Amino acid sequence: MPPMNAKSADTRKPKNTKATIKRLMSYLKEDKVKVGLAFVCVLVSSMTNLAGSYMLRPIINNLVADVSAAERISTLAINLVKMASIYAAGVLAAFFQARIMIGVSQRALLKLRGDLFEKLQDLPVRFFDTNNTGDIMSRFTNDVDTIGEMLNSTLVQIFQGIVSLIGTLILMFYTNFWLSIVTIVVAPIMAKIGTTIASRSRKRFTRQQAELGKVNAYIEEIVTGQKVVKVFCHEDKVIDEFETLNDSLKNAQIKAQFAGGMMGPSMNAMSQVNYTLTAGVGSILVVLGRLGRMGSFSALDIGGLTVFVNFSRQFSRPINELAQQLTIVMSALAGAERVFDVMDREPESDRGDIVLDHVHGDVVIDDITFGYNPDKTILKNVSIYAHPGQKIALVGSTGAGKTTITNLITRFYDIDKGKITIDGIDIFDINRSSLRENIAVVLQDTHLFTGTVMENIRYGRLDATDAEVRMAAITSNAHSFIQHLPEGYDTVLEGDGSNLSQGQRQLLNIARAALSKAPILILDEATSSVDTRTERDINKGMDSLMEDRTTFVIAHRLSTIRNADAIMVLENGEIIERGSHEELLEKKGRYYELYMGIKELD
Numbered sequence: 199m200p201p202m203n204a205k206s207a208d209t210r211k212p213k214n215t216k217a218t219i220k221r222l223m224s225y226l227k228e229d230k231v232k233v234g235l236a237f238v239c240v241l242v243s244s245m246t247n248l249a250g251s252y253m254l255r256p257i258i259n260n261l262v263a264d265v266s267a268a269e270r271i272s273t274l275a276i277n278l279v280k281m282a283s284i285y286a287a288g289v290l291a292a293f294f295q296a297r298i299m300i301g302v303s304q305r306a307l308l309k310l311r312g313d314l315f316e317k318l319q320d321l322p323v324r325f326f327d328t329n330n331t332g333d334i335m336s337r338f339t340n341d342v343d344t345i346g347e348m349l350n351s352t353l354v355q356i357f358q359g360i361v362s363l364i365g366t367l368i369l370m371f372y373t374n375f376w377l378s379i380v381t382i383v384v385a386p387i388m389a390k391i392g393t394t395i396a397s398r399s400r401k402r403f404t405r406q407q408a409e410l411g412k413v414n415a416y417i418e419e420i421v422t423g424q425k426v427v428k429v430f431c432h433e434d435k436v437i438d439e440f441e442t443l444n445d446s447l448k449n450a451q452i453k454a455q456f457a458g459g460m461m462g463p464s465m466n467a468m469s470q471v472n473y474t475l476t477a478g479v480g481s482i483l484v485v486l487g488r489l490g491r492m493g494s495f496s497a498l499d500i501g502g503l504t505v506f507v508n509f510s511r512q513f514s515r516p517i518n519e520l521a522q523q524l525t526i527v528m529s530a531l532a533g534a535e536r537v538f539d540v541m542d543r544e545p546e547s548d549r550g551d552i553v554l555d556h557v558h559g560d561v562v563i564d565d566i567t568f569g570y571n572p573d574k575t576i577l578k579n580v581s582i583y584a585h586p587g588q589k590i591a592l593v594g595s596t597g598a599g600k601t602t603i604t605n606l607i608t609r610f611y612d613i614d615k616g617k618i619t620i621d622g623i624d625i626f627d628i629n630r631s632s633l634r635e636n637i638a639v640v641l642q643d644t645h646l647f648t649g650t651v652m653e654n655i656r657y658g659r660l661d662a663t664d665a666e667v668r669m670a671a672i673t674s675n676a677h678s679f680i681q682h683l684p685e686g687y688d689t690v691l692e693g694d695g696s697n698l699s700q701g702q703r704q705l706l707n708i709a710r711a712a713l714s715k716a717p718i719l720i721l722d723e724a725t726s727s728v729d730t731r732t733e734r735d736i737n738k739g740m741d742s743l744m745e746d747r748t749t750f751v752i753a754h755r756l757s758t759i760r761n762a763d764a765i766m767v768l769e770n771g772e773i774i775e776r777g778s779h780e781e782l783l784e785k786k787g788r789y790y791e792l793y794m795g796i797k798e799l800d
């Protein structure tokens with residue numbers, strides 16, 4: 199499984215636009231009718247907008263027409279009422295459209311987030327080991343947000359922009375042909391100048407974002423590594439480095455903000471030029487028309503000129519907006535692609551369907567070979583036999599492959615060669631959940647969830663009663679420290695139990711495993727961070743915990759495993775020695791060295 203490309207967060211261009219759009223639209227399928235209705239509303243609101251503006255023509259013409267005052271007023275009143283009703287209809291349509299689209303898009307997002315989260319639970323451990331948390335998180339946050347923005351408003355706005363553009367164009371030509379030609383020639387020139395200015399300032403904004411990213415990344419790194427900075431007295435160096443970054447951010451920001459600030463006024467100036475030009479040419483046409491110098495084809499009345507000037511102003515706006523909205527659509531599609539990429543990942547393999555029942559705990563690891571990556575073998579021809587109730591210890595220097603063996607028993611990773619059986623059944627033929635229900639694990643790097651101590655221990659077996667949880671805590675010797683917590687078992691743990699000591703966290707994890715009734719137990723370094731006295735207490739609790747279970751225990755402190763039925767000494771992924779504590783000591787081999795080494799340290 200290739201890691202998700204960290205760079206893909208920045209490349210905001212979808213790769214397979216068509217397929218992505220199709221798939222994204224499938225999230226709107228259930229609300230097809232509503233989406234259709236929303237678009238009808240958009241159509242209505244854009245058209246009423248145009249019609250409303252056009253109403254100005256009869257209103258103004260009426261003001262300069264050669265009629266009696268009474269007639270002028272009654273016509274004006276009628277026209278104003280018409281105009282007001284048109285605008286009111288438009289506002290209503292816009293309101294319904296927004297209301298419908300928000301509901302539809304939020305429902306789509308709900309489903310998208312739900313699907314993505316469900317998928318995450320199906321993904322193998324390898325996925326989480328090879329992708330960083332921030333990158334996975336951003337699929338839920340940034341990517342889903344941009345998709346939401348697109349569904350919420352952008353799609354509708356684009357449609358609205360196109361309708362307005364076409365509508366304005368038609369009304370312009372309807373009002374006056376020659377003047378329309380002038381606008382059509384001038385507007386693109388203005389738009390071109392506008393986009394040139396915009397792209398220059400965009401470059402500066404991109405630089406500003408990059409500089410900002412650097413500063414943020416630096417702060418994050420130093421905040422998380424603050425202890426290391428302090429231990430090595432790097433404060434001054436860190437401040438210097440920060441100042442350099444901070445300074446470039448300031449410079450980039452000044453440039454970007456200046457360009458950004460200039461953009462509005464210069465765009466405004468452009469549109470003023472266009473406005474003046476249209477008004478000028480238009481006025482000439484009106485005068486010529488009055489003098490009877492134009493054919494009826496090009497005649498322009500004052501009302502016509504007024505609405506035309508308005509239209510020509512509106513004309514360039516949708517073009518600029520469309521360009522912006524297309525960028526949003528592009529980045530939303532790129533986001534959708536990243537979301538779908540996760541959804542398309544290979545889930546945890548599950549071809550077995552045997553559900554275990556009354557497991558004795560006979561575990562056979564038969565000649566397995568495994569590597570996390572195909573090009574690097576970690577375990578070589580490892581065989582271990584554990585009879586029900588036996589305690590098997592795995593020892594060996596760091597990186598030898600001890601945790602890896604347990605990863606294979608729990609099927610966090612799949613074996614390349616060889617097989618593992620439980621009570622004679624190949625673990626690949628066993629249903630994944632059933633397998634894991636029968637194995638209690640104290641992970642080397644474990645996790646506590648936000649919640650009370652009680653809830654955290656209960657994670658080991660969800661149907662356990664409070665009394666059972668307490669019992670498990672007593673067995674694993676966690677009870678005494680829990681009692682001294684401010685709220686006892688109801689103390690809320692936060693941020694992976696950051697308000698506890700390392701040893702206390704481990705005790706809770708052991709309590710979790712103690713609660714589980716699984717016949718097979720895996721303890722990875724369970725006692726490495728507790729003091730000697732606590733360690734002795736845990737060991738006592740452990741012994742009762744391990745009594746009727748097949749146990750694999752990994753420990754760096756060899757004193758903890760002296761009473762194991764068999765000890766496997768691992769070196770570079772191979773078992774180089776095996777036997778009981780006494781046998782191995784007698785052998786005077788690697789175990790003897792390790793044991794004596796530890797002895798000396800004690």
Ligand SMILES: Nc1ncnc2c1ncn2[C@@H]1O[C@H](COP(=O)(O)OP(=O)(O)OP(=O)(O)O)[C@@H](O)[C@H]1O
Nearest residue numbers: 327570571576595596597598599600601602603642
């Ligand atoms: N997720 C992983 N992806 C790739 N390689 C890994 C992964 N986890 C471990 N390794 C590599 O596999 C080898 C064995 O690691 P393992 O965690 O099994 O060691 P260990 O014996 O448990 O060591 P320790 O005593 O430090 O816990 C190491 O060389 C390690 O770099």
Ligand SMILES: [Mg+2]
Nearest residue numbers: 600601602642
């Ligand atoms: Mg390990």
